[in-house]
Amino acid sequence: MTGRIPIEDVTPSVACGRYPAKAVVGELVPVGATAYREGHAAMGCQVAWWGPDGEPRPVVRMSPAPDDRWYAAIRPDEVGEWRFTVQAFEDPYLTWRDAVVKKVDAGQGPTELANELAEGADLLVVAATGMPTEAQRRVRVAVTALRDEELELAERVSPALDLAELLWAYPVRALLTDGPERTLWVDRQRALFSAWYEFFPRSEGAVLDTDGRPVKHGTFASATARLPGVAAMGFDVLYLPPIHPIGRVNRKGRNNTLTAGPDDVGSPWAIGAVEGGHDVIHSELGTLAEFRKFVVAAREHGLEVAMDLALQCAPDHPWVTEHPEWFTTRADGSIAYAENPPKKYQDIYPLNFDNDPDGIRAEILRVVLHWVDQGIRIFRVDNPHTKPFDFWHWLIWQVKRHDPDVLFLAEAFTRPAVMHGLGKIGFTQSYTYFAWRTSPAELRDYCAELLAGIDHMRPNFWPNTPDILPEHLQHGGPAMFKIRAVLAALLSPSWGMYAGFELFEHVARPGAEEYVDNEKFELKPRDWAAAEAEGRSLAPFITRLNEVRRANPALHWLRNLRFHEIDNPALLCWSKRDERTGNTVLVVCSVDPGQVQWGNTVLDMPALGFDWHERFTVHDELTGANYDWGQRNAVRLDPYLQPAHVFTVHRHGAPPPSPAGVWDADPTPGSEGVGWTS
Known part of the structure; x- marks a missing residue:
């Protein structure tokens, strides 16, 4: 702090200003501070801020609160590092105005107020400096009135008292004090709002024999045929598991067996073989040129390819022989493989960052920038919590200096403090515990935790991954797949799903919370077209959810998430409102896949943009139905017909919403069980 007035607890601030807070282009970022001064003189506060180019932006006046x-709020408009500080000042005009109003109300006349009238005129002369011409004219009129002794007192002071709004925008500032400077890293909008889809390119176009052995391996060329289907569902990020050579030493077989057969393809996360390591393409997928062609084809379909960054090695990775110091040697001379007791990963060697930190950092930076040069701007980072935090902080900001558009998603299902810590040091997004939060109470509490950390950790909600098949998806039936899609897609501005979710894949390996015949260890071709033609696909429903997300700016943000009361503990009610456009989305979702649920809402009306007594129209974006609602409403949700209402909110008399693109919530009779096998 520099100056007279104390300024404390400036927000957003991450780790006391050690790291930048996060925002995206166009996001309304709230800035807060505690500021006070001695005595009774009025004061004000404002936000001074500078863009990535170092140029100042117009200061923003702050409003007082208890x-x-x-x-106040600022809205950055370009990618890069922004700076801001809260400035406090004495406001002589407000001090003068408050005193004059009180004295006039107390019955004092021109004689008693002679000093105040003269001082007010002098103050306004100073205030007029630098104002626009029309504003200066208004101030001069007020100065003339204050100095005109022929006027009645009310006529002398009224023009000056009426300048409160103008002098709020152009204040007289004395005792200007600068608070601590803070930084804000602003990403492109996809850092906050995105819809991810994960598939294994080696499975797309693959052919198996009757025993499930691979006859034909999928390639980037054959995987290109799947791009229109992914894009049609409304996804904008296509995440690929590792696409590098797969080790042959200690290769895992199907269902994670320790002994691989001659036809087993191994886990893509066991990276590296005689052909090369992290900077090489698996030969059966294609060439580097074919990968670049695939990236371009994805972009033409509106999809951005996200690449897996898994910093681990198969035993036959070239680094193992070229740089044995990058690994941990055990007492018997063997290299330690990865373990997460009781789990063992015999086909993977973890890296050791302590023996040659400079060398290993330089090599990993080279690898990452190599893929950036191939057109990759998003990395999904495998298990970042098992690598040094100072390494990640260094790597992420080195990459962003090279290209500030690069984003990093942390795949870290670990302790909350660690997950938040990864966000603080620079990870753009994070996987979350969403997959295991099932009740409305759990979801409300968890979202409250995420909202508290929004300045440093952006969530990405996934109902499933190749490693995660939660119990509720194993046994909840197709209705549960709809429920989890609604919750993931509409609670969080970023969500994702792993291929097969839309086909209701739900059978787990006995004793594990992951898929049987797991695609991590084998090829898994799917007949997408047949599933949709036969009505065995959730793709149309997912398509509609993503259409609603794109069409409603309220769903592009997280800071605006508000929960509403509903008297049934099996129902969750929430809304999001975009203040700039007035767009408002209100959702009521059941978490019960087996029973019809009724509930009565008690809505927070101001959160929806209404006064407490008002009524409004809600338009169900899934069915096309319209309802007249107020604060208290009854809802009925049938898990087989419609487990959620997804409403857009409209004032009475507003133009009726378009029915285009409505999801047909009335299934073919008996279809609630289609495609579901135990």
Whole structure:
């Protein structure tokens, strides 16, 4: 702090300003501070801020709140590092105005107020400096009135008292005090709002024999045929598991067996073989040129390819022989493989960052920038919590200096403090515990935790991954797949799903919370077209959810998430409102896949943009139905017909919403069980 007035607890601030807070282009970022001064003189606060080019932006006046808190909002408009500080000042005009109003109300006349009238005129002369011409004219009129002794007192002071709004925008500032400077890293919008889809390119176009052995391996060329289907569902990020050579030493067989057969393809996360390591393409997928062609084809379909960054090695990775110091040697001379007791990963060697930190850092930076040069701007990072935090902080900001558009998703299902810590040091997004939060109470509490950390950790909700098949998806039936898709897609601005979710794949390996015949260890071709033609696919429903997400700016943000009361513990009610456009989405979702649920809402009306007594129209974006609603409403949700209402909110008299693209919630009779086998 530099100056007279104390300024404390400036937000957003990550680790006391050690790291930048996060925002995206166009996001309304709330800025807050505690500021106070001695005595009774009025004061004000403002936000001074500078763009990535170092040029100042127009200062933003802050509004007072209880307990000496002050708030404003800024909206950065380009990618890069922004700086801001809260400035506090004495406001002589407000001090003068408050005193004059009180004295006039107390019955004092021109004689008693002679000093105030003269001081006010002098103050306004100073205030007019630098104002626009029309504003200066208004101030001069007020100065003339204050100095005109022929006027009645009310006529002398009224023009000056009426300048409160103008002098709020152009304040007189004395005792200007600078608070601590803070930084804000602003990403492109996809850092916050995105829809991810994961598939294994080696499975797309693959052919198996009757025993499930691979006859034909999928390639980038054959996987290109799947791009239109993914794009048609409304996804904008296509995440590929590792696409590098797969080790042959200690290769895992189907269902994670320790002994691989001659036809077993191994796990893509066991990276590296005699052909090369992290900077090489698996030969059966294609060439580097074919990969670049695949990336371009994805972009033409509106899909951005996200690449897996898994910093681990198969035993036959070239690094093992070229740089044995990058690994951990055990007492018997063997290299330690990866373990997460009781799990063992005999086909993977973890890296050791302590023996040659400079060498290993330089090599990993080279690898990452190699893929950036191939057109990759998003990396999904495998198990980042098992690598040094200072390494990640260094790597991420080195890459962003090279290309500030690069984004990093942390795949870290670990302790909350560690997950939040990864966000603080620079990870753009994070996987979350969403897959295991099932009740409305759990979801409300978890979202409250995420909202508290929004300045440093952006969530990405996934109902499933190749490693995660939660119990509720194993046994909840197709209705549960709809429920989890609604919750993931509409609670979080970023969500994702692993291929097969839309086909209701739900059979787990006995004793594990993951898929049987797991695609991590074998090829898994799927007949997408047949599934949709036969009505065995959730793709149309997912398509509609993503259409609703794109069409409603309220769903592009997380800070605006508000929960509403509903008297049934099996129902969750929430809304999002975009203040700039007025767009508002209200969702009521059941978490029960087996029973019809009724509930009564008690809505927070101001959160929806209404006064408490008002009524409004809600338009169900899934069915096309319209309802007249107010604060208290009854809802009925049938898990087989419609487990959720997804409403857009409209004032009475507003133009009726278009029915285009409505999801047909009335299934073919008996279809609630189609495609479901135990």
